[in-house]
Amino acid sequence: MGIIIFLQILSIFIGFLCMETNGSTLVHQALEVQCKESEREALLKFKEGFKNHFGYFSSWKAEEDCCQWERVGCNNETGHVIALDLQGDKGAVTLQLQGEISRSLLNLTHLSFLDLSQNDFNKIQIPEFFGSLSSLNYLNLSNAKFKGTIPNQIGNLSTLQVLDLSGNGFSLTANNLDWLRGLSSLKFLDLGGVDLSKDSHWLEAINMLPSLKELGLFACKLQNLPDSLSYVNFTSLEVLDLSLNSFNSSIPNWLFKIGSGLVEIHLRRNQFHGLIPDAFGNMTSLVELDLSENNLQGHVPKSLATLSRLTVLNVAWNSLEGIVTDVQLLNLSNLRVLELSSNQLAFDIAGLSCCNLGQQFPNWLQTQKSLSFIDISKSGISDIVPNWFWNLSPEVQYMNLSFNGLRGNVPDLSLNRKLSIIDLTHNRFSGSLPLFSPNMRVVILSRNSFSGPLSNLCEMISVNNFLGYLDLSDNLLSGPIPDCWNYGKDLEVLNLARNNLSVKIPDSIGYLVQLKMLIFENNGLYGEIPPSLKSCTSLLVIDLGLNKLSGAIPEWIGENLLDLRILVLNSNALEGLIPLQLCQLKALKLLNLASNRLSGRIPSCVGTLQALTEPGSSCYYNYDLKTLSMMHLERNITGAQRLFPQAVPVVKSMDLSSNNLSGEIPSQFTSLGGLLALNLSRNSLTGTIPPNIGAMEAMESLDLSWNELSCAIPDSILSLSNLSHLNLSHNKLSGPIPHGKNLLSKFGATSYLENQNLCGPPLSKNCLERESYGAPDCPKMELQERSRSSEEETGNGMGIPPFYISMALGFIIGFWGFWTPLLLNTSWRHAYFKFLGSMIDEIYVRVVVGVAKLQRKLQSQRQGE
Template identity: 50%
Template sequence: MMIHGSKFIQLLVYLIIGLQCMEFSLSGAIRCMDSERDALLTFKGGFRSGLDRFSSWKAEEDCCKWRGVGCDNVTGHVTKLDLHSPDPFDILQGEISQSLLHLPYLRSLDLSQNNFYSIPIPEFIGSLQCIKYLNLSNATFRGPIPSSLGNLSHLESLDLSGNGYSSLRAENLNWVYGLSFLKVLDLSGVDLSNAEVWLESINMLSSLVELRLFYCMLHKLPQYVHHVNFASLKILDLSDNNFNSKISDWLFKIGHSVVYLNLSRCQLQGLIPDAFGNMTSLTSLDLSRNDLKGPIPLTFGMFEKESQLNKSSSLRELYLYDNQLNGSLEQSLVQLSQLVALNVAGNDLEGNITEAHLKNFSSLRVLDLSENRLVLNVSSNWIPPFQLETIGLRSCLLGPKFPQWLRSQNNYSFIDISHASIVDVVPDWFWNLSSRVKHMDLSFNELKGNVPDFSSQLQLSLLDLSHNYFRSRLPHFSVSLRTLALAENSFFGSISHLCGILSADNSLGYLDLSSNNLSGEIPDCWKYEQNLVILNLANNNLSGQIPNSIGQLINLKTLRLDDNSLSGEVTLSLKNCIALRALGLARNKLSGNVPAWIGENLQNLMILELRSNTFSGHIPFQMCQLKYLRILDLSLNKLSGTIPRCVFFGMAKETLSLIYYPYTTYSEGFILSTKSRELKYQGILPFVTLLDLSSNNLSGEIPEEVMSLVGLWSLNLSRNHLVGPIPPNIGEMNLQSLDLSSNHLSCTMPASMTYMTFLEVLDVSHNNLSGKIPSGNQFITFESSSYMENPQLCGSPLSKICSIDELIEDPHCSNENEDGEIKAFKKKGTMASKYLHFI
């Protein structure tokens, strides 16, 4: 065989380096070399924290006995340096000294889980010629990966993952060409967005066994490769990239070897190919959170691996959740009986699953069929062949009887049988099934029965019994809870024993006890609740004052105490809750002034509901500082004075559908007051922008600044003492509901109102308006009740016909004629920019 000159020289270099790396000695007592000990001590000097790990590094000691140091038993040369941090609170911080170059036989270097302050990976590491294992993961390196790493010709494992947050990147992967012995490559989190030909580079690595490119910002998934060179691959993780394409054909050319394949969250499209049946060694497949459509291929059941006795499917884990798959699940189940984990939640699968379909699933441990159109139709005495650890049956039809087969399951840690149409009493045996349970969701059924105490359930972190018919005293709970949701039941009695889980070591983050029959005062024991994000005690019978300790909930984003009988003033301590996004205190007996500090301190507020209390005084101008405010409801109080002349910046945005209300529970229902009625709207909160100042004692004119709130969905200023004309530029607004009734407004209705084409609700009744009612567009849909008790109004839909005198503009009302109003409307949007400086 002929070898070209350049190839011969390259092989010779590899051979010389290899012989150096395998140097051995026959000498007697072996100690580490003085030069290598000195190099390690110099290396240690580059660090300024985490020095406990160097406590054994003493100059007079044999460095081969130092912590984290390994030596060759024959030569005494240092071959291993492991300084990874096992404790996230005890990490090394500092610099990497070039003294490592004086460890010429170093084969393994692990500096992972440390903090190198976003420095680049040192170029000199590419000169550690004997390195076989290099782990620099999760160590806050940044900048480009040095191409010199391609010189590490003996490298078998390279892990640079977890440095994405510090912006480690690679413009290409050409440098991997020289790593011909590489078996493990993990670049997860590294920015490879510019590496257009990443697959061609990887295809040169014929020894590759494990490839992980999770969240590498890859945007191109080649559909075809002529010849796949890395045919020994067993583990492939390309998840969390932005491929936006169908599943590639070249994957199936390595199908005989791949054991683990993860393509989740890659924006994959189209059908799942039948060719997956060729991947005969595959044990775990994750295609979740994509845009895949069509049925589950029957070829999944053809993943067969021969044994001495019979053929059995190799597939053990199948994750297809959060796609758009449809068709029958029943047919696929027959082929998948060897599975340990099956998760197809969040699709559009249908089927009537019987015990016959599940009789051979003896190995099943994880079953999640949630959010499909499935019926689980089994007999009351069925005993499954499996013991599940995860039971996910949300939105599956299980009822009306409580599933008796659950009695045989005593090892689960996760159970979700919410939205399952169960109308029954929860049997006592259910509450005692599993001491390992961490997640229990029985919400949105029609369940009844006694609810026991959970104080002994030390593993339980989520308990959701909301939207049922449970009626009992509020149980006791364990300090391990992170989420507790009991809303929309009939729990009664005091909540004072909640203090038992509000201790210094609790982890509670979400607490929703709304819409029950709870009574008594809110306990004043919230000082340790640093983790609480949601607190909802709305719609109960709670009384007394808002406790001061609630002000110590510094991470709270939603506080709902509405619909109770709370009294007194709003506690000043709430001004410390600067993370608040939603504050609901409506329908209580609160008094005093509307606190000015709300506008000064709670500047992240998006929702503020204070309606139906006895607040008095003026609306503080500081409210104008709430630049994210989308819902302001101060109605049904005793407020006086004029409406502040300012713009709420959040209401001046038109992009209603893009508004996101995180960390709130208002999506369950929102009360909108219009035309003397209170209507409850469900599931529309992201589209709602509302200003309601109705039923107060406000006076003066409607400020023109209000008209610049072009993002406003509903405006209610009714039942006040407002005077003067409706501002002529009201047509600039995109309102769906407008209520100006029961005031003292005068003059004609502006013609620009006909440009409010989204308007569905209008009420200007009980005022002193005059002249002709605007016509056209939405105004043909409004009935006469919208205009009643305005004696000088005329025109359709009223029976009063306009006279010539009533068509003439009153000179005391406005200087603008109709043409002027339309001209003003054509300058739409100028008012918003004009008044933004008031923020």
């Protein structure tokens, strides 16, 4: 909010104290007058109310003068305590007060400055007795986790000039703001985040504060906004912030009656609609105007061009239309931030982000000598960037030219010490890599035609650099990766993918201990994966695919990089076994080891990869900086949070294809209920498809082709209702293809080709024409049951073709036509069995005689030899 105004107020307050004490200050120094005994006792009792006072009160010793204590200020002449500065530190729990606020503060009758902000008071209420600290000029309770209703007694502090209750969330409420009427001296009021939804007359209470200079009511759940006031009393206002409320109205008329002294107006995301009033042009002192994320229609008012002091103009994410010309912008010579993106504006110059623009580079920018923020991304410009642009303003901190057709070379930018973020993605820049200063924090030059070596990088990542994000992917860069990463203490993302880089990965990569994404895929890198990488324990993504790396997959990947989400090592020359240690990567969501020379069995422990057992369709790859700790970005640069491309979802998947893996598919695979894609094709896997494969209910793509899998396709595969791709071809599968609502037949015959003993639709082989279904070690019961289920789908009432029905009837008639007379007539039955016995005896004699003759013949032949 208006920090300059706040500092002005604070300086006025300190000046007031100095006058009151005839030159005394709050700086600790040797004092002739010691603090009052009663006030020292009050402070000691106040200290006892807190649990973790060691970080705050180490100097608060009973035997010493309390005016010498840290965070305590006294009047030099009287010895009275006049200030308590107990602001906490949100970055350190040990520097946050926790506990109760003692009423002993009431004994500090001359206390005029009290700051308890940035602490953790664990949802206690603001004490009502604060309203009895009658000497208070400054009260700051912001971001301190207070709860409940703001006590009306605060309105008794008639001398209060600064009141800050912001940042306590909607847990802090006010039924109304009538208590403000007693704060006639108030100059600074910030109630940001306080729930004021119950107060429909809040504006009338604010109007009773004639001295108010800065007002913050952002995110207060306000809904009622009167369009006019009978008179405007708070004409001293310089900063107004009503952002993030739900007014759903037009911009009110009373705003333009406050006076010409307004310096900042923040009305973002309030559901304002209608036109932007021309009356803004009369606010000649205006420095910042933010009307973004509303529903304003119509043209950008020409009157805004008269605001020569304007440094920030943000009307992005509205429904503005029409043409913006050079004339409307040339007078805004002090402009640092200009946001017109996500409207329906057209430009007869060049343009700004996401607008309908021409092809020429915007020459009007040449007049903007104080810009700190430049965003002309996605603007359709296909021009050479003029030389004057690169030296436009020494104040530029953020530069986004991405997703255009910009051409030319990028010059040496190392002398621009304030530039910290640059994005040139998806253009046609060429030449060697530009030089940048060590102050760069984000450098994205991907999808261009930069060529030559990476030697310039070493100047940017020298001692005391701030680089956190480096993306040089999709260029024509060549040569080795430089071995100068020793000072990359802040680097979290390193993407050099899809270039022509060669030689080994340098050992100094191991110094990047904060690294979360390492992406070197599709280069010409060779050698082993450097063991120094084991020091990068913060890694979430490793992508080294499509290179020439050799050696074994290191065991330390599973032992040291326990936060790893994505591991891509495909299309290299890696060999040996898949390490069991990879099973320790409980967060792993994508594993790609395809197209290597891996051998041996697939570890059964893959079924314990926890992230793949859990539901949830995707993780995020490449640019998911919302989950990374890139907190170095300047938050006061409008639009910086939209620098990075939207995260690309990647399905939970495992690809072990095109290796030399052998043995059976582990049954534990079926525990991976969250896996969406599995590819084990082109290996030497044997045995059966796991019978319980249907347990992998989330599966969308399954490829087991080009192996030596045998026996039947399990019926449970019918449970994979999400399956959209299936390939079981080139195996030794047998038996009928399972059918249930034609689930598997929808894939066509190509999914089952080259399985000699596989039958049934969509194949042309009819299962009933075969006597057996393959290898004798396959389960027969399953095949017989499958055959019966297949027969039930073929029609003819009972599901049996007429030929087989007639054959069965003939067999039945012939069988019972022979046996029925024998069963009914005893003499016939005896004669038949007598005949059958004599026939058996005759056959037996003939066999014995024949065998004897054969033996004599063989013996005589041996003797003749």
